[in-house]
Amino acid sequence: MVLLLALACTGGLYAVFAPADKAQAEETAQSLTIEEGKKLYAVGCASCHGTGGQGTSDGPSLVGVGAAAVDFQVATGRMPAATSQSAQAPRKPAVYSQAEIDQLAAYVASLGAGPAVPTEEEYGPQGADIAKGGELFRTNCAQCHNFTGKGGALTHGKYAPDLEDVDPKHVYQAMLTGPQNMPSFPDSVLTVQNKKDIIAYLQEVNSDDSESPGGLALGSLGPVAEGLFGWVFGLGGLIAVAVWVAARTAKAKKS
Numbered sequence: 501m502v503l504l505l506a507l508a509c510t511g512g513l514y515a516v517f518a519p520a521d522k523a524q525a526e527e528t529a530q531s532l533t534i535e536e537g538k539k540l541y542a543v544g545c546a547s548c549h550g551t552g553g554q555g556t557s558d559g560p561s562l563v564g565v566g567a568a569a570v571d572f573q574v575a576t577g578r579m580p581a582a583t584s585q586s587a588q589a590p591r592k593p594a595v596y597s598q599a600e601i602d603q604l605a606a607y608v609a610s611l612g613a614g615p616a617v618p619t620e621e622e623y624g625p626q627g628a629d630i631a632k633g634g635e636l637f638r639t640n641c642a643q644c645h646n647f648t649g650k651g652g653a654l655t656h657g658k659y660a661p662d663l664e665d666v667d668p669k670h671v672y673q674a675m676l677t678g679p680q681n682m683p684s685f686p687d688s689v690l691t692v693q694n695k696k697d698i699i700a701y702l703q704e705v706n707s708d709d710s711e712s713p714g715g716l717a718l719g720s721l722g723p724v725a726e727g728l729f730g731w732v733f734g735l736g737g738l739i740a741v742a743v744w745v746a747a748r749t750a751k752a753k754k755s
């Protein structure tokens with residue numbers, strides 16, 4: 501009887517404490533990550549974004565922008581920005597390793613709740629509808645990025661970049677967080693499935709084996725390039741034929 505009771509007690513105690521230990525270990529690991537991120541932040545980011553992420557005249561507040569915004573901005577090399585004066589912080593090679601970016605993201609996320617870094621399941625190609633993605637891209641993104649994502653100029657020296665070689669994860673994060681002059685598309689505007697469809701569309705139109713079925717793609721720059729081609733070569737050809745016919749009839753009359 502005593503033995504049974506002792507066994508039941510140990511079992512019970514184990515059940516109570518073991519998961520708590522595991523959760524606690526995870527919690528300490530998480531706070532260590534945040535600590536490391538805080539150190540990196542103090543050196544690389546605080547001069548513009550303020551010591552507690554509250555923002556300064558050289559950079560906006562980062563409270564509530566979330567891990568997704570940090571992962572996007574730092575992994576695409578936009579941050580740390582070289583100066584706060586240029587029209588737009590451009591994409592450039594990343595300064596931090598992915599492990600450091602995760603630490604920075606964990607620190608900024610600890611300042612205020614914001615969108616988390618998306619998982620592969622969210623931005624991966626499984627179950628995506630490419631045709632629907634094309635439709636969504638043309639209605640939501642093409643006015644700035646052109647209809648196959650080749651990019652285009654905006655006002656005041658700003659521009660929407662070419663999306664050809666952008667990592668699917670960063671496309672997802674750009675939609676989620678809306679960097680600089682781009683509007684954000686939270687899940688209430690474009691659902692996870694919508695975002696997945698758009699990413700699959702971009703990958704399809706930019707992959708090497710999506711040859712243009714009509715022949716020459718003219719750089720996929722859209723109606724302006726195609727219209728110009730039509731005017732110069734189409735109309736030009738018609739004029740040349742008209743001149744040739746006129747010259748021939750004039751000659752025939754003479755002789």
Ligand code: HEC
Binds near residue numbers: 678
């Ligand atoms: C030279 C100043 C400067 C430095 C250094 C800098 N930033 Fe920035 N950061 C800016 C400015 C300016 C913007 C706003 C860009 C815009 O919207 O035009 C910005 C924007 C951001 C954003 C986007 C905020 C949002 O609302 O989505 C994030 C995230 C960010 N910075 C993170 C960082 C991190 C992390 C570091 C350090 C690795 C860093 N920045 C270093 C100036 C700076």
Ligand code: HEC
Binds near residue numbers: 658660663675
């Ligand atoms: C109002 C114009 C506008 C619209 C609409 C817009 N974008 Fe953008 N987009 C921009 C600008 C400007 C930037 C550059 C911001 C920066 O450099 O931080 C950008 C940047 C991006 C980037 C980052 C590219 C890189 O080189 O890292 C991606 C990805 C992106 N946009 C995708 C989209 C998608 C997908 C949509 C539609 C759901 C969309 N954008 C709608 C203006 C726009």
